[in-house]
Amino acid sequence: MGIKTEERELKCAACGEASAQTVVTEFDRDTSVPDLDMRPDEPHRSYIKYWVSKCPHCGYCNVSIDIPVLFTKEYLESGSYNRFDDSLAGRFRKMALVCEKNKVYAEALKACLYAAWVHDDLNEAEEAAECRRAAIKIYDSHKAVLSEDHDIVLLCADIMRRSGDFDRVIREYKGKFFGSGLLSVIAAYEAELAEKGDDKCHKADEVPGVTVK
Ligand SMILES: [Zn+2]
Numbered sequence: 144m145g146i147k148t149e150e151r152e153l154k155c156a157a158c159g160e161a162s163a164q165t166v167v168t169e170f171d172r173d174t175s176v177p178d179l180d181m182r183p184d185e186p187h188r189s190y191i192k193y194w195v196s197k198c199p200h201c202g203y204c205n206v207s208i209d210i211p212v213l214f215t216k217e218y219l220e221s222g223s224y225n226r227f228d229d230s231l232a233g234r235f236r237k238m239a240l241v242c243e244k245n246k247v248y249a250e251a252l253k254a255c256l257y258a259a260w261v262h263d264d265l266n267e268a269e270e271a272a273e274c275r276r277a278a279i280k281i282y283d284s285h286k287a288v289l290s291e292d293h294d295i296v297l298l299c300a301d302i303m304r305r306s307g308d309f310d311r312v313i314r315e316y317k318g319k320f321f322g323s324g325l326l327s328v329i330a331a332y333e334a335e336l337a338e339k340g341d342d343k344c345h346k347a348d349e350v351p352g353v354t355v356k
Pocket residue numbers: 155156157158159160198199200201202203
């Protein structure tokens with residue numbers, strides 16, 4: 144099966160207009176080994192295009208356009224919002240801005256990461272690194288909230304490393320304990336890769352002693 148989608152008319156939470164949107168109704172469970180930044184393998188890797196929707200009337204981008212917003216639609220007309228285009232990566236960057244405004248900071252951070260993945264696939268290394276730096280900026284701006292979530296803290300180790308900030312990975316992750324033995328082992332592996340100056344993508348099952356099923 145893979146994935147099933149259907150067209151549904153949804154009402155935009157930002158402007159109130161209705162539009163036809165592609166909605167995922169069913170998908171197979173992902174049993175593949177993810178990358179260290181939790182990027183799924185195929186076939187789920189290709190479904191990323193369904194992870195962001197856009198209202199054609201006001202430009203509101205989010206997982207679904209019926210998700211309520213904590214801002215007025217004027218924000219969507221601002222230069223700050225529209226500095227990103229309507230490519231898939233651009234829509235994820237807009238979604239990150241929206242999520243930050245909506246105070247769902249982990250989602251904002253991940254939306255920047257998804258934009259980086261799009262650039263990775265297009266071999267746009269500098270754009271991908273810029274998206275990762277934007278993700279870390281969100282992490283730093285909302286650290287009191289985000290540092291409570293060990294999965295996010297660990298995800299940031301990979302985001303920092305992939306954008307070439309090896310020093311920070313070593314400084315913040317080497318020899319540190321992260322809630323569980325497993326997370327600490329992954330943190331140690333990230334620090335080890337950073338010490339080698341390795342900014343490449345690695346799979347979760349490359350971590351010594353970790354089996355991913
Ligand atoms: Zn709208």
